[in-house]
Amino acid sequence: MxxxxxxxxxxxxxxxxxxxxxxxxxxxxxxxxxxxxxxxxxxxxxxxxxxxxxxxxxxxxxxxxxxxxxxxxxxxxxxxxxxxxxxxxxxxxxxxxxxxxxxxxxFDIRPHGDEHGSWWVVSDLDPEQAGVPASPDHVLGVGHASLSLVRATSRRPAGSVLDLGTGNGVQALHASRYADRITATDASARALRLAAATFALNELDVELLQGEWFAPVARRRFDRIVCNPPFVVGPPRVDYVYRDSGLAGDDASALLVRQLPAFLTDGGSGHLLASWLHVRGEDWADRVHRWLPAHTDAWFVQRDVADPALYVGTWLRDAGIDPRSPEGRAKAGAWLDWFGENDVEGIGFGFVTLRRTDAAAPTVVCEDLRHAFDDPLGEEAAAWLDRVDWLRDHAHDLLDVAYRVPDTVALERIDAPGDEGWSTVVRRLHRSDGPGWQHELDELTAALLAGCRGALPMTDLLELLAAAHGEDSEMLRTAARPLVADLVRHGMLEVAE
Known part of the structure; x- marks a missing residue:
């Protein structure tokens, strides 16, 4: 190839x-x-x-x-x-x-569609179909990672979009639904040639540039950047350009997070897949937080954490290498040695949403979302950024607003038997749409949210709650502020119309 x-x-x-x-x-x-x-x-x-x-x-x-x-x-x-x-x-x-x-x-030329129609995507044949092992510059078809990024990317209108590391061009295809102008880059000449075929076959005008990382678009800015990078972590080598960066550990993901915001317009957003190491004695959230430049809102969503041995076996099979073969055992040994030398206990994987902001105190949230959910994360990411803006604008009058609990939110109670009958031991707020947020509540918070039907501002509800339960109203207000902010950020409280 x-x-x-x-x-x-x-x-x-x-x-x-x-x-x-x-x-x-x-x-x-x-x-x-x-x-x-x-x-x-x-x-x-x-x-x-x-x-x-x-x-x-x-x-x-x-x-x-x-x-x-x-x-x-x-x-x-x-x-x-x-x-x-x-x-x-x-x-x-x-x-x-x-x-x-x-x-x-x-070549693999197959239809790929969304709710608005269908395209054709050109990529290299699967090694089994081609009858030969994949070459280092093999261009993948539309895989699960590509589709997950499509679903995690905002589809709101944008003037300019950069598809960084375009591969077969599938992210740019989806960007054509909402973007006025699209630029696609890749370090691989073969990937750019096949992406050009994809775009020509679908009659799309896409600017194609070759080069590593952000070098082809130096000094340019975009309203949105999407990137499915070579995010496999481990020793610094390149077996396949679609998955290996040549950088050690999670340095490829760190590089992207550090550099991407500088290529966004003011208020522009970036959506990418990323991996991060879980290192002994270190919180993964602290690790990725250190990657961020100033003036960047960031939402890190961890969708999975893999055991090192499982991780190595998975990627060996991806390369068509039997882990039981001499080659497989040698590669696995070197990989696992690297993990051991660097105190790696697990490998996290997920989505990152970034936004360039001029706020004095950017919002950075790292969340674990390993439970199953069906709704695409893209619109949730865009709405999350909207809610971050609203919270920033209302930081001083957050409790003066009338809220309502959306119809998609329900309260689950778990009761346990006792000497005097059933008693509630767990109160859990569920959001049935989006990523299925959950919040555990105490009795006072459940009572407070029951009153959030848009009639009274939160500060009045807190006064009524304090009087009914013999609590200090000022202490309730202090405790309510971070709670209300979290629930608003997760779309579990909304401003009453």
């Missing part, structure tokens, strides 16, 4: 696009052809049901067998499916390749 990569000319992309459209080779067309059972089986890595359905299914079936299943297809069927794109041009570009009397895909 390190050989010279042919250009996907505009004419070739236009003709291939026409062939795909004619065949209905798009996200909806593929789902309709396969049906729910075969489509679900394909998602589980079981291709045979999809293969059976796609046989004798015309041009759409040919494209499914070629690009989704990695099968060999007779040349005359491929020629017919390609229609306006001559087979010789497809062979010359590498879109298909000869294997005896039949043809196979030369």
């Amino acid at each position: 390190n050989d010279a990569l042919p250009e996907f000319s505009a004419e070739t992309c236009a003709r291939l696009r026409d062939a795909f459209r004619s065949a209905r080779y798009d996200a909806d067309g593929v789902v309709e052809l396969l049906g729910p059972q075969a489509h679900a089986a394909l998602g589980r890595g079981e291709p045979e049901p999809a293969s059976r359905v796609s046989r004798d299914a015309g041009p759409l079936g040919v494209f499914v067998r070629l690009f989704l299943l990695g099968e060999s297809v007779p040349a005359d069927e491929v020629r017919s499916a390609l229609g306006p794109l001559p087979l010789d041009d497809a062979l010359a570009t590498g879109i298909v390749r000869e294997t005896g009397v039949e043809l196979r895909a030369g």
Whole structure:
């Protein structure tokens, strides 16, 4: 895969696009052809049901067998499916390749859609489909990490967007829904070539620049930056450019967090995936907090923490290396030695939202969200920044506001039996949408929130609560301030209209 990569000319992309459209080779067309059972089986890595359905299914079936299943297809069927794109041009570009009397895909070209429509994404073939190990400059398809970043990125309108480390270009595709101008960079020439094919195939105008980290956009600023970086942590080496930075430990994530805010416009936001080390005797939140430059609001969301041994085994398999083989054991040993020498007890992974701000006291929050939730985090991240602004503007009159508990928030009680019957031992506030925030409450706080229906300001409710329970009102107000701020920040209290 390190050989010279042919250009996907505009004419070739236009003709291939026409062939795909004619065949209905798009996200909806593929789902309709396969049906729910075969489509679900394909998602589980079981291709045979999809293969059976796609046989004798015309041009759409040919494209499914070629690009989704990695099968060999007779040349005359491929020629017919390609229609306006001559087979010789497809062979010359590498879109298909000869294997005896039949043809196979030369690249992974597959539909990828959202609620508004469908695109095609060009990437390298999976090593199993290609029949050769992945090269160091292998360009991944749309994986779970890419999709998680898509879901964690704000989709509010933006003038300019930077897709840093674009890979196959999928983040820029989604940015095209809300951005006026898109710039995509990558250190890999191969990634940029395939991203250019993705954009040409989808008729998107994207500025492409080659270089490491922020070097290609020096002295420029963007309204939004998205980045799925090479965030694998461990010894400083590069086996695959899509995952390895060549920097030791979590230095790649630290570099991004430190440098990204300088490339944002005032009020601009950055959304990225990141990893951080859990080091013996150190809180992970303190570690990532030290990465931040001044004048930056930051929200770190930890979605997982991996044991070092599990982490190493996972990434060895990702590289197609059997952990039981001599090579696997040698690599695992060196990796685990590095973790041991650096007192690494775990590897955290999650999302980071950053915003450039002129506030004297930026808001920095590190939260553990390892529980399951379904809602995309992108709109929550944008709303989180809105709520941070509101809290900053109302720091001095926070208790003078009338609040209400949203309809999506409920109070759960857990009772335990005792000598005098059931007694409540846990009161937990749940938010059913977004990331499913939870807050444990005491009896007084539960009573206070019961009164938050938008009729009275919080300070009046606190006076009533103090009188009803014989508490000191000033002490209640002091205790209420951080509580109200947390609940507002999490969308569990909202300002009454």
